Amino acid sequence: xxxxxxxxxxxxxxxxxxxxxxxxxxxxxxxxxxxxxxxxxxxxxxxxxxxxxxxxxxxxxxxxxxxxxxxxxxxxxxxxxxxxxxxxxxxxxxxxxxxxxxxxxxxxxxxxxxxxxxxxxxxxxxxxxxxxxxxxxxxxxxxxxxxxxxxxxxxxxxxxxxxxxxxxxxxxxxxxxxxxxxxxxxxxxxxxxxxxxxxxxxxxxxxxxxxxxxxxxxxxxxxxxxxxxxxxxxxxxxxxxxxxxxxxxxxxxxxxxxxxxxxxxxxxxxxxxxxxxxxxxxxxxxxxxxxxxxxxxxxxxxxxxxxxxxxxxxxxxxxxxxxxxxxx
Amino acid sequence: xxxxxxxxxxxxxxxxxxxxxxxxxxxxxxxxxxxxxxxxxxxxxxxxxxxxxxxxxxxxxxxxxxxxxxxxxxxxxxxxxxxxxxxxxxxxxxxxxxxxxxxxxxxxxxxxxxxxxxxxxxxxxxxxxxxxxxxxxxxxxxxxxxxxxxxxxxxxxxxxxxxxxxxxxxxxxxxxxxxxxxxxxxxxxxxxxxxxxxxxxxxxxxxxxxxxxxxxxxxxxxxxxxxxxxxxxxxxxxxxxxxxxxxxxxxxxxxxxxxxxxx
Numbered sequence: 001x002x003x004x005x006x007x008x009x010x011x012x013x014x015x016x017x018x019x020x021x022x023x024x025x026x027x028x029x030x031x032x033x034x035x036x037x038x039x040x041x042x043x044x045x046x047x048x049x050x051x052x053x054x055x056x057x058x059x060x061x062x063x064x065x066x067x068x069x070x071x072x073x074x075x076x077x078x079x080x081x082x083x084x085x086x087x088x089x090x091x092x093x094x095x096x097x098x099x100x101x102x103x104x105x106x107x108x109x110x111x112x113x114x115x116x117x118x119x120x121x122x123x124x125x126x127x128x129x130x131x132x133x134x135x136x137x138x139x140x141x142x143x144x145x146x147x148x149x150x151x152x153x154x155x156x157x158x159x160x161x162x163x164x165x166x167x168x169x170x171x172x173x174x175x176x177x178x179x180x181x182x183x184x185x186x187x188x189x190x191x192x193x194x195x196x197x198x199x200x201x202x203x204x205x206x207x208x209x210x211x212x213x214x215x216x217x218x219x220x221x222x223x224x225x226x227x228x229x230x231x232x233x234x235x236x237x238x239x240x241x242x243x244x245x246x247x248x249x250x251x252x253x254x255x256x257x258x259x260x261x262x263x264x265x266x267x268x269x270x271x272x273x274x275x276x277x278x279x280x281x282x283x284x285x286x287x288x289x290x291x292x293x294x295x296x297x298x299x300x301x302x303x304x305x306x307x308x309x310x311x312x313x314x315x316x317x318x319x320x321x322x323x324x325x326x327x328x
Numbered sequence: 329x330x331x332x333x334x335x336x337x338x339x340x341x342x343x344x345x346x347x348x349x350x351x352x353x354x355x356x357x358x359x360x361x362x363x364x365x366x367x368x369x370x371x372x373x374x375x376x377x378x379x380x381x382x383x384x385x386x387x388x389x390x391x392x393x394x395x396x397x398x399x400x401x402x403x404x405x406x407x408x409x410x411x412x413x414x415x416x417x418x419x420x421x422x423x424x425x426x427x428x429x430x431x432x433x434x435x436x437x438x439x440x441x442x443x444x445x446x447x448x449x450x451x452x453x454x455x456x457x458x459x460x461x462x463x464x465x466x467x468x469x470x471x472x473x474x475x476x477x478x479x480x481x482x483x484x485x486x487x488x489x490x491x492x493x494x495x496x497x498x499x500x501x502x503x504x505x506x507x508x509x510x511x512x513x514x515x516x517x518x519x520x521x522x523x524x525x526x527x528x529x530x531x532x533x534x535x536x537x538x539x540x541x542x543x544x545x546x547x548x549x550x551x552x553x554x555x556x557x558x559x560x561x562x563x564x565x566x567x568x569x570x571x572x573x574x575x576x577x578x579x580x581x582x583x584x585x586x587x588x589x590x591x
Contacts, residue, residue: 014494075497077462077472101493102458106474109459113427113466118553121457134557139455140348145562152553190471194487195498208493212590234591252477252491252512258456259368259511261493267590277344281456288590289565290581296572305565306584310573318578323591326582 001128002035005094008087009041010107011057011065012099015198017047021209022099024060024166026159030097031061031169033128041065041175042087044074054175061169063176066090070182075196077103078188081110086182088115088154095133097126100158100262101208108156118150124163124264124285133157141258141277142284160285161209162264199253202238207254210237212267215256215283217241219272219293219312222249226316227271233320239263241279257282271312275300292316332386334376334445335437337464338369338405340398341454348454350559355423356454358395365401368449370408370516375509376447377409377517379481387411389440393421393432399532406527407519413532414440420537423549426459431547433460434467435540445486446506450475461508471501477512 007030012020030039041062043049049067057065066087072079084107088096096111098104100122112119123135133155136147150157207213214236216227224238231238239256240249256263258281268286273279275291275298283289284303291304292312301307308315342348346362373390380386390405392398393416402413416436424432437443446468451458458474465472476488487500488507519527537544545551569584571577585591 020494076499077474078466102475103492105458106462106472109426109461109463110466112459112553113430113463116553119426119459120554121459138562139350141344143348143562144350145558145560146350146354146556147558149555149557150553151555187469190501191473192500193497194500196495197497198495206494234585253493258453259450267585281344281453288588290585292577292581301570303565304570305568306581307568307570308573308577308581309571310577315573315578315581318576319581319585320578322579322582323585326586327591 002037003033003094003128004037006038006040006091007034007095007097008091008093009039010084010096010098010104011041011043012104013043013047015047017050017053019053019056020099021206022161025161025164026097026099027057027060027062028166029126029159029164033095033126038063040091040093042084043067044080044083045069046074049177054177058175059168059172060166061173063173065175065177066180067177068182069179070184072184072189073193075193076188076191077106077110078191079184080107081114082184082188083182084111085114087180090180094154096156098158100160104158108158112156115154116152117154117156118152119156120148120150121158122262123157123159126157126159138285141281160264162211162266204231205235205237207237207239208261208263210263211265212236213239213256213263213265214269214271215239215241215273216244216250216271217273218243220244220249222247224250226313230269230316230320233323234267241273241276270300271316273300274298275303332380332383332444333389333440333442334380334386334447335389335391335440335443336369336372336376336405336410337433337446337448338372338390338392338401339366339452340364340392340394340401341366341452344453349561350556354556354559359397363397363400365404366449366452368451368453368511369401371509371511371513372447372449373405373408373410374514374516375479376445378514379445389414391433391436391440392416393429393436395422402532403527404519406530407523408517409523411530413530414535415532416535416540418537420544420548420550423552424547425552425554426455426457427463427553428547428551430460430463430467432537432540432542433464435542436535437468439535439540444503445481446470448506448508450508450510461506465506468506470504470506472506473499473501474508476507476509479507479509479513
């Protein structure tokens, strides 16, 4: 079943104007829901909307992009929210989709309040049932599956990375760009963004949206080289437990957990990770879970699809070398 | 220094170490006796108490919305050192979505009155939406500075450093304002004997929706804009492989990943 009003997608991008990975997944989901009603994008004009990105969006089936030209910094949630409200109105959309991130959730809460929309965060699926949007999501650290219907006329849904596989439309479309001048209220300007420092790219996939993640915990004893080696053999992102980040073995931005980065990759490998509930809350919804730990009683083995009781310093390098050999 | 009033919003949630469940009504089971103060709210309390201690005349009010058992959450706040506690309890609140909860909290903060700073945790460990802080700020018409990993209040200015997925930001605003703090912000104190004894003499003010002038139809299941239509415990994973390394576990792992088409 598809919807009758257009679906609007917030097009997260890097400071130099590249689409963030999960945006293509969210656009794909939007296209499946929208049918003939059409998928529209909304782009904050802090970065240029380049021809290559427009071509990519056209291939994904985005018919129009509303380019937000705001008179305040759209990194501020109150500013972004007011801009999105105006974009929703301009697009005549009944659904706003964003990638799930803390920043987008801040804006989502505000948009929902201002427009009377119902809001669901961290959805891993979305469908139209009897004219209502019904989102699926896991709760309680990935131990329960729920489906949540939006009962209001407008819905705001933030979608987890890896929820759907990005795919091009049956036929590419020409994407029209429409500028939307946004004047924000005085209220939205009361927070000053004193500083914003983008984190430099690591050369590995982004942890929050990677298809494969290798994580290290206490068992690494601070030596992440086997974790990084296997990650490189798998083309994976590197993550860590709270213990590892608190010890300073790796940056805080690598912390997987219910208060850190929540991930749901196709494959998760935990090395020297005990599987404390705080960590499980951030990764238990992963597709396949592999655990390597020298402690046979580690709780992570309770949720592992493939568990090895063994020394990560021998098992990981052996696996990495074998994967490289098989790849030729 | 001028008088400063800080309200800390806390939540009573099922203990994450317990078997958490959704009931036949598809709502969080909250009466299993495994309830506790949301761990992340301890960071909010610690932040508020530290700010208050650096001042001569500051008071900390701990506020919660929830069923009878939720009073335990504000009692823990009093034990940690909060001066006053407010518990909003009303049958009509059950089934609220995050917007409904924010409405009740906003009315309660206004009821407390003359509030300079509202502090919340970064998320409730039951729902983990992180929607509440900004929704509450919007309802209270306050500037929001969410996800503080560092927080300073200097005179009438609040400044926050926050770590996002792709960037680090510093935000600043004038009081009154709302902040949410992360578990990186501080190390929460444990209530000591003195604190526990002192808390016994502190009053918990209990309020209903009528006391707050909140229309019951705008909160609870009646006011919710979302409805959980299905809930089921996730089935256990099938075809699991557990082995002890006998020298070839790395090879077997590689073979498994290839066989499962994960590489």
